Amino acid sequence: MPTFLNTxxxxxxxxxTALLGQKREDSPxxxxxxxxxxxxVRARGDAAVLELTARFDRLxxxxxxxxxxxxxxxxxxxxxxxxxxxxxxxxxxxxxAYHARQMPEDALWQEPTGATLGWRxxxxxxxxxxxxxxxxxxxxxxxxxxxxAKVAGVKRLVITCxxxxxxxNPLVLLAARLSGVDTVYRIGGAQAxxxxxxGTETIRPVxxxxxxxxxxxxxxxxxxxxxxxxxxxxxxxEILVIADGENDxxxxxxxxxxxxxxDESAQSILVTPDAAFAARVVAAVEKxxxxxxxxxxxxxxxxxxxxxxxxxxLAEAAALSNRLAPEHLELCVADPDALSLAITxxxxxxxxxWTPEAIGDYVGGPNHVLPTARSARFxxxxxxxxxxxxxxxxxxxxxALAAIGPAAERLAASESLEAHGLSVTARLxxxxxxxxxxxx
Amino acid sequence: MPTFLNTxxxxxxxxxTALLGQKREDSPxxxxxxxxxxxxVRARGDAAVLELTARFDRLxxxxxxxxxxxxxxxxxxxxxxxxxxxxxxxxxxxxxAYHARQMPEDALWQEPTGATLGWRxxxxxxxxxxxxxxxxxxxxxxxxxxxxAKVAGVKRLVITCxxxxxxxNPLVLLAARLSGVDTVYRIGGAQAxxxxxxGTETIRPVxxxxxxxxxxxxxxxxxxxxxxxxxxxxxxxEILVIADGENDxxxxxxxxxxxxxxDESAQSILVTPDAAFAARVVAAVEKxxxxxxxxxxxxxxxxxxxxxxxxxxLAEAAALSNRLAPEHLELCVADPDALSLAITxxxxxxxxxWTPEAIGDYVGGPNHVLPTARSARFxxxxxxxxxxxxxxxxxxxxxALAAIGPAAERLAASESLEAHGLSVTARLxxxxxxxxxxxx
Numbered sequence: 001m002p003t004f005l006n007t008x009x010x011x012x013x014x015x016x017t018a019l020l021g022q023k024r025e026d027s028p029x030x031x032x033x034x035x036x037x038x039x040x041v042r043a044r045g046d047a048a049v050l051e052l053t054a055r056f057d058r059l060x061x062x063x064x065x066x067x068x069x070x071x072x073x074x075x076x077x078x079x080x081x082x083x084x085x086x087x088x089x090x091x092x093x094x095x096x097a098y099h100a101r102q103m104p105e106d107a108l109w110q111e112p113t114g115a116t117l118g119w120r121x122x123x124x125x126x127x128x129x130x131x132x133x134x135x136x137x138x139x140x141x142x143x144x145x146x147x148x149a150k151v152a153g154v155k156r157l158v159i160t161c162x163x164x165x166x167x168x169n170p171l172v173l174l175a176a177r178l179s180g181v182d183t184v185y186r187i188g189g190a191q192a193x194x195x196x197x198x199g200t201e202t203i204r205p206v207x208x209x210x211x212x213x214x215x216x217x218x219x220x221x222x223x224x225x226x227x228x229x230x231x232x233x234x235x236x237x238e239i240l241v242i243a244d245g246e247n248d249x250x251x252x253x254x255x256x257x258x259x260x261x262x263d264e265s266a267q268s269i270l271v272t273p274d275a276a277f278a279a280r281v282v283a284a285v286e287k288x289x290x291x292x293x294x295x296x297x298x299x300x301x302x303x304x305x306x307x308x309x310x311x312x313x314l315a316e317a318a319a320l321s322n323r324l325a326p327e328h329l330e331l332c333v334a335d336p337d338a339l340s341l342a343i344t345x346x347x348x349x350x351x352x353x354w355t356p357e358a359i360g361d362y363v364g365g366p367n368h369v370l371p372t373a374r375s376a377r378f379x380x381x382x383x384x385x386x387x388x389x390x391x392x393x394x395x396x397x398x399x400a401l402a403a404i405g406p407a408a409e410r411l412a413a414s415e416s417l418e419a420h421g422l423s424v425t426a427r428l429x430x431x432x433x434x435x436x437x438x439x440x
Numbered sequence: 441m442p443t444f445l446n447t448x449x450x451x452x453x454x455x456x457t458a459l460l461g462q463k464r465e466d467s468p469x470x471x472x473x474x475x476x477x478x479x480x481v482r483a484r485g486d487a488a489v490l491e492l493t494a495r496f497d498r499l500x501x502x503x504x505x506x507x508x509x510x511x512x513x514x515x516x517x518x519x520x521x522x523x524x525x526x527x528x529x530x531x532x533x534x535x536x537a538y539h540a541r542q543m544p545e546d547a548l549w550q551e552p553t554g555a556t557l558g559w560r561x562x563x564x565x566x567x568x569x570x571x572x573x574x575x576x577x578x579x580x581x582x583x584x585x586x587x588x589a590k591v592a593g594v595k596r597l598v599i600t601c602x603x604x605x606x607x608x609n610p611l612v613l614l615a616a617r618l619s620g621v622d623t624v625y626r627i628g629g630a631q632a633x634x635x636x637x638x639g640t641e642t643i644r645p646v647x648x649x650x651x652x653x654x655x656x657x658x659x660x661x662x663x664x665x666x667x668x669x670x671x672x673x674x675x676x677x678e679i680l681v682i683a684d685g686e687n688d689x690x691x692x693x694x695x696x697x698x699x700x701x702x703d704e705s706a707q708s709i710l711v712t713p714d715a716a717f718a719a720r721v722v723a724a725v726e727k728x729x730x731x732x733x734x735x736x737x738x739x740x741x742x743x744x745x746x747x748x749x750x751x752x753x754l755a756e757a758a759a760l761s762n763r764l765a766p767e768h769l770e771l772c773v774a775d776p777d778a779l780s781l782a783i784t785x786x787x788x789x790x791x792x793x794w795t796p797e798a799i800g801d802y803v804g805g806p807n808h809v810l811p812t813a814r815s816a817r818f819x820x821x822x823x824x825x826x827x828x829x830x831x832x833x834x835x836x837x838x839x840a841l842a843a844i845g846p847a848a849e850r851l852a853a854s855e856s857l858e859a860h861g862l863s864v865t866a867r868l869x870x871x872x873x874x875x876x877x878x879x880x
Contacts, residue, residue: 087850117805122784124818138855207817229818254863261859293858344562351835358860362848365557366832377647378564378669380830390820392806395791408802410527415578418733419701423694423796
């Protein structure tokens with residue numbers, strides 16, 4: 001059974017705090033193994049990657065076969081049905097249109113002092129996307145990672161995707177092609193992350209690595225962080241649905257189950273001021289669980305981590321949601337726009353009962369890589385911003401330096417950084433004799 | 441002696457690659473000690489913090505004395521000279537004005553499908569800034585961390601600053617007050633980071649921790665990452681100066697030394713197409729090193745990590761700079777704006793000989809917390825963006841769901857996520873009979 005809470009209960013705060021602190025993931029400690037793999041790839045390059053791929057993926061490759069050739073990709077893509085291709089193309093088009101609006105703007109302005117200030121955004125030069133193999137090899141995630149990179153202007157974009165036993169998902173290759181990915185390597189695990197970060201004879205290093213993966217991949221990303229940039233380390237998926245009593249219980253049940261079916265550690269929470277409606281949703285979940293293909297996974301998630309919280313009103317529901325800072329938040333209420341203004345922490349908000357969260361997973365346009373485990377308190381979903389960086393710009397004139405330089409000298413003195421101060425003093429001293437802008 | 445390279449030399453590429461790969465920092469492995477400190481603070485709260493502070497900072501406190509009182513802050517601030525206060529106020533005003541322009545904009549638009557999409561930015565609720573004690577207790581860094589947080593709208597902003605033996609820098613407290621910091625705790629080390637991340641009886645937890653610190657602080661920030669957000673882990677400071685021969689060698693020498701004096705691991709690099717000018721700068725550095733107060737530190741940095749690279753032309757200089765991706769880049773050339781367009785990776789650019797890097801450390805306006813160790817390839821300096829996060833918004837209408845829902849059903853089926861598809865199917869099935877927007 002899921003957890004049942006009611007804000008009117010005396011022990012509510014204690015039980016809600018327990019829910020907040022609940023640990024849903026037991027990451028195996030693979031750090032030592034990952035450190036050894038990374039060291040091996042750094043030391044031996046391709047040879048290490050090939051050996052590790054043979055061992056972990058039961059796949060014998062040569063260096064020349066690490067990447068899919070264009071002909072191989074063509075052959076795989078040919079297997080995709082027209083309907084699947086059309087759906088993927090629609091998704092790619094919509095994701096591209098949404099992310100194109102995220103491109104940040106440069107700025108440059110002149111101050112009254114004469115100084116010019118501003119900043120300029122530039123793309124990361126090369127990025128690598130990790131795509132899991134097997135069942136979790138989601139073409140939608142390829143789009144969600146690759147399209148923002150390409151919109152940002154990343155010139156070289158590569159994918160690593162393990163192909164255990166040589167099997168690849170054709171839709172992953174199609175998604176890569178639709179997104180403008182340059183190269184797809186058929187390797188995975190910590191060895192793929194190491195190859196992307198440090199490079200080998202065949203695989204050129206990248207500057208940023210994104211994408212989901214298992215415990216080995218997550219540990220490897222943590223280890224190479226600093227050498228390259230990484231995105232977040234995502235935890236199990238979550239949904240919180242705030243619903244009033246005027247909803248179809250089956251719709252809400254399916255939305256809760258669409259997270260639960262991801263993973264036994266996923267979490268689905270219903271928050272409603274209507275206790276009778278809550279009971280109807282719970283019944284609808286049970287009924288759907290009887291037939292759902294992934295009922296074992298979804299049932300375990302719902303039983304172990306599901307929760308139903310009955311509140312006094314919608315305002316209280318919003319306040320609890322902010323404390324949970326959910327990855328996905330559905331507002332299935334009469335005026336979702338108004339309620340959304342009370343939401344301060346959430347990865348993505350789905351407004352109104354006609355917006356099931358699954359739309360956001362595929363075709364809505366916003367990114368489906370979102371902050372989990374309450375990290376929406378301080379972080380955002382994947383976006384174009386993850387593939388650009390800002391360079392600040394400053395340009396003083398002699399007059400501007402005369403105006404603000406003395407304050408810099410003063411502060412440098414207070415911090416005992418003499419050369420800092422002297423670099424200003426020398427210029428100010430030359431000011432009278434240097435009408436040519438300081439160029440002697 | 442610094443490293444001397446010339447791009448015309450046969451061994452240039454090998455030697456430049458060695459410079460790129462040079463390791464400038466040997467972080468002591470303090471991770472086990474830090475893990476124990478964090479566990480202790482989580483288990484025993486205030487009691488652990490007080491004991492650790494007594495041990496490491498030789499300072500006996502009570503829980504009630506962990507924070508500076510307003511009266512204590514007033515008394516310390518009264519010690520600041522009028523000139524120092526005016527300089528700090530000028531810096532704060534300019535940093536605030538620059539960062540106010542960084543506040544990102546919300547977006548909301550309606551598509552032809554009828555769907556509404558967009559995003560909304562919200563501030564982190566509470567942030568903690570770590571300020572080192574002793575010599576590296578820089579008031580300018582307080583401004584650079586605190587002001588972007590306040591511009592972003594962070595409601596609760598606290599500082600932890602160790603006060604070994606009870607000694608505090610009055611300018612740090614003044615900078616905190618000018619920045620709108622709410623509380624200053626006189627604690628430091630891993631125990632301060634743990635208290636900020638997990639909270640104690642006296643110290644409320646925050647959502648984001650920023651600011652520089654020693655190896656213990658850096659290790660603690662890495663460990664609490666995920667529980668809270670952190671900023672970058674900064675390495676030793678760096679400057680790269682691209683200068684033509686038409687500069688005053690002493691100005692350039694002082695700019696190089698203003699990084700070198702920070703730290704024996706700091707790095708200062710001159711890149712110039714003019715070999716004779718390079719020699720004049722080297723001589724000027726040597727001359728300044730004779731009298732500089734921090735000549736031991738600056739001299740060691742220049743000797744061990746300084747470099748002078750003579751290039752064929754300025755375009756080649758820019759290309760090398762991009763490979764180094766320096767934290768600070770000065771362009772002391774006739775047309776710095778034009779040359780800046782060739783720069784793809786740098787934390788901050790200082791345009792023209794009248795813009796010494798030290799201006800950016802204090803009063804220019806842009807942030808002085810910048811990516812080091814070549815991480816400007818994939819990351820940006822501290823900004824308002826570090827204290828806000830984006831929530832994506834999606835709102836379907838029945839018509840919009842009818843238009844794009846079938847593609848989501850198709851993709852869900854291809855990923856074997858049945859409930860995802862059903863959450864769309866159930867709504868599409870109800871469409872004809874549900875003119876009231878799906879609310880039964």
